[in-house]
Amino acid sequence: ETGVTQSPTHLIKTRGQQVTLRCSSQSGHNTVSWYQQALGQGPQFIFQYYREEENGRGNFPPRFSGLQFPNYSSELNVNALELDDSALYLCASSSRINPRDTGELFFGEGSRLTVL
C-alpha cells in the first residue's frame, strides 16, 4: 500500500455534468500528478502540481482543471463531462527536491468515472 488515497472510488455522472475527484498524497510528498486511464489503455498524463502550482500539463482541454492544497492533497475537476471522459483517474504523489526532479511516483487505486 502506497499511502495515496483517492475518493470516490466509483462514480457515475451524466454528460454535461461536472465532477471533482480527490487525492491525498503520501506523507512527506510535495508533488501530485493526475493520469487518465481509458479501458485497455495505458495511463495518460493530465497535469502535475508541485507546491500548489501547476507544473506541467498533458494534452487535455481546459475543462480539466486542478488544485493542490497547502497539505499537498489535490483535486481534479472536470467540467462539461463527455462520454469519452469515462476512465480510471489515477493520482500519483512523489517527493521532489526541485521542479525538475524525476521522483518515483506512488499511485493510488484510482477513481473510476462512468459518464452516461
Next chain:
Amino acid sequence: AQKVTQAQTEISVVEKEDVTLDCVYETRDTTYYLFWYKQPPSGELVFLIRRNSFDEQNEISGRYSWNFQKSTSSFNFTITASQVVDSAVYFCALSERANEGGSQGNLIFGKGTKLSVKP
C-alpha cells in the same frame, strides 16, 4: 516524439514457466528514465523498477529481472518461475529529464501487457 510500445497485448503461461514482457521505446533525449509498473485488478499501479539511461546494467530482484539495451531501445522484463500472483497488467513507461519550463518527469506509458498465470 516519445513513445513506448508493448507489442504483446496478452500473454498466458502456466505456473512455473518463465515469461518475458517486451518494451521498446523512442526518445530524442539522451537522458531519460525507464520504468516498469504492475497493475493488479485493484487498479493501483505498483512500482517495480526505475532505470536511468546511463545505467545499462541488467538487474535482478528475486524472480524478476530486467534487460536494458540502448542499442535496440528495449527494456524487457522477465519473470522466472511465474506464479498465479503475478497475474496482472504490466506497464512499461518512459520519462525524460525535465527541460526548462517544460513538463518534467511525467511518465509516458505503453498500452500494457496482460499476463495471466494459470495454476
